[in-house]
Amino acid sequence: MQRKKICVLGLGYIGLPTAAMFATHGHNVIGVDVRSKVVDALNNAKITIEEPYLDILVQAAVKSENLIGSTEPEEADVFIIAVPTPITNDKRADMRYVVEAAESIVPYVRKGNIVVLESTSPPGTVRDVLCPILERSGLVLGEELYVGHSPERVLPGKILMELVGNNRIVGGINRISAEKIKDIYKTFVNGEIFLTDETTAEMCKVMENTFRDVNIALANELAKICEETGIDVWEVIRLCNKHPRVNIHQPGPGVGGHCLAVDPWFIVEKNPKTAGIIKMARQTNDSMPHFVADAIDGMLGESDYSRKICILGVTYKADVDDTRESPIIDLISVLGNRGYEVAAYDPHATKFSCEARSLEEAASESEMVVLGVNHEAFKKINFTELCRLTKGKVFFDLRNFMDREELERAGFKVKVLGSGKVDVKEAEAEDMAE
Ligand SMILES: NC(=O)c1ccc[n+]([C@@H]2O[C@H](COP(=O)([O-])OP(=O)(O)OC[C@H]3O[C@@H](n4cnc5c(N)ncnc54)[C@H](O)[C@@H]3O)[C@@H](O)[C@H]2O)c1
The missing domain is CATH 3.40.50.720 (NAD(P)-binding Rossmann-like Domain)
Known part of the structure; x- marks a missing residue:
């Protein structure tokens, strides 16, 4: 693919490896973060997070002069938003970082550009939050500005391997947006890339994590039941999982991280009356x-x-x-x-x-x-x-x-x-x- 200028917003666990990956595959990347400490570290070819081999990749990217850090976005062919999407204390999606990142690129988007939301977001975010902000550019979305969501599914500790090897979903606001986004990721993704619409892509990501959260909740409930019954949950699980169609997950002290403990709430928030099992699973794990x-x-x-x-x-x-x-x-x-x-x-x-x-x-x-x-x-x-x-x-x-x-x-x-x-x-x- 032709060398592109790619602006990655957010240089955390997702944005930094993505930026470095594009840069080491020949693109000209500007990595943007609101924290100057993170930007300074990048420009000194250093990293502020722990992830195997990321330091080596970032060093290579910075040395090649294909990756530089900045606290401000600038004109580019592609904008990738990888900022946090935490939950508030009352378990609602805190979309302020996505809104701020989207607003920060409005002055820089031009005809023919691509905007990808990578942050895990409540289904409907691209349609209801991102697109209205990008429309302020005066560009016609889907015709002059291609927009979509491509969720990240990497596992911390194996991010670099999974970034390349995992299958990927790309949801576009229209088919051409999805195809253009796919072409960008094809630069380094060896897994299959599946195209869909933007809201389906958002739902897939949050439901993948919800599936795991609900299954862990079941295992945690089983652990409590086994303690009450006076038997060993680990033996119960080991034996149950000898069944060809059973795969009980591992119990533990709860579920954490920025994905499993958060994403199910995005569904509960949007579908409070319907998402009963999902909400109860979250409460079980939080207990x-x-x-x-x-x-x-x-x-x-x-x-x-x-x-x-x-x-x-x-x-x-x-x-x-x-x-x-x-x-x-x-x-x-x-x-x-x-x-x-x-x-x-x-x-x-x-x-x-x-x-x-x-x-x-x-x-x-x-x-x-x-x-x-x-x-x-x-x-x-x-x-x-x-x-x-x-x-x-x-x-x-x-x-x-x-x-x-x-x-x-x-x-x-x-x-x-x-x-x-x-x-x-x-x-x-x-x-x-x-
Ligand atoms: N960490 C994971 O394993 C993982 C896996 C899959 C998906 N995700 C999703 O990816 C997204 C990013 O997660 P992360 O773990 O990389 O977060 P992170 O907190 O590690 O990094 C996000 C970075 O964005 C920066 N930022 C905030 N607002 C900004 C703005 N307006 N402009 C530029 N930079 C800004 C922050 O300073 C921070 O450095 C989240 O939606 C998360 O749910 C994370």
């Missing part, structure tokens, strides 16, 4: 930090210990530095509100509440160690030493991640989320009876 805190209360009971809780991992998923919507951050605040002293350690993330500088500092004199996130690095912990540092010698695994026997050999009493079989208090009582 998990409270469920975990109740379990901690139950295990510690009347203890005289100092009630310090050590938490391992605060990010919303394993091996990333992203804490957005993390259920462990919620758990920390629920425990704090109940009067616990909480110290959390994460080898990937920094700048969160109750942050301990080291594993030792977090664990020292703690009553219980709670594994919040299944970071690979935690497998390398010296558990004998960890157990020695703690006071209560209880290990609560919220992910069924650790080798239970290894923990027990190290001296811990172990509790796994969703396992009603093991009650730490009972185990302690048995010990005392011996």
